[in-house]
Amino acid sequence: MFCGRQSKSPYYVTSRDFKEDCVFCHIVQGGNGGKDRILYKNERVAVFEDIRPAAATHLLVVPIHHIANTDSLETHDFELVKEMHEVGEKVLLEHCRPGAKFKFGYHQPPYRSVDHLHLHCFELPHSSLIKNLKYCIPSVWLSCDDLLKRLKNQ
Ligand SMILES: [Zn+2]
Numbered sequence: 001m002f003c004g005r006q007s008k009s010p011y012y013v014t015s016r017d018f019k020e021d022c023v024f025c026h027i028v029q030g031g032n033g034g035k036d037r038i039l040y041k042n043e044r045v046a047v048f049e050d051i052r053p054a055a056a057t058h059l060l061v062v063p064i065h066h067i068a069n070t071d072s073l074e075t076h077d078f079e080l081v082k083e084m085h086e087v088g089e090k091v092l093l094e095h096c097r098p099g100a101k102f103k104f105g106y107h108q109p110p111y112r113s114v115d116h117l118h119l120h121c122f123e124l125p126h127s128s129l130i131k132n133l134k135y136c137i138p139s140v141w142l143s144c145d146d147l148l149k150r151l152k153n154q
């Protein structure tokens with residue numbers, strides 16, 4: 001087990017390092033307005049508001065380390081993905097009206113917005129369905145449960 005981890009670590013470390021040209025890497029470190037935008041942060045994940053909100057409340061949960069997208073996740077990321085959902089729900093509950101309906105999900109490659117994994121967290125309804133189709137089309141949208149199932153079966 002230990003040896004397996006060792007041999008994997010060089011790849012793991014370099015591929016998930018801070019990326020100079022990644023806007024979310026800067027935000028989680030407090031740059032790019034992150035200092036004022038971050039609503040929650042621990043050693044693994046950070047939460048901030050989407051700069052183009054598509055609902056009454058629209059938050060993004062991102063891993064602190066740079067992970068490009070859902071295809072870059074591995075089985076050992078199961079706990080991280082679970083935590084992203086839990087943290088997103090917790091912060092939404094703190095910011096939304098009581099009884100609000102929530103929606104969570106990831107973009108699927110090849111759909112691209114920012115190339116740093118992020119979980120979209122909405123307080124429904126969407127502000128405009130047409131404008132926000134990208135958050136509703138199943139082929140480009142992946143729920144937390146489906147992603148967790150996929151990681152487990154990888
Ligand atoms: Zn990044």
Ligand SMILES: [Zn+2]
Nearest residue numbers: 107113114118
């Ligand atoms: Zn996005």
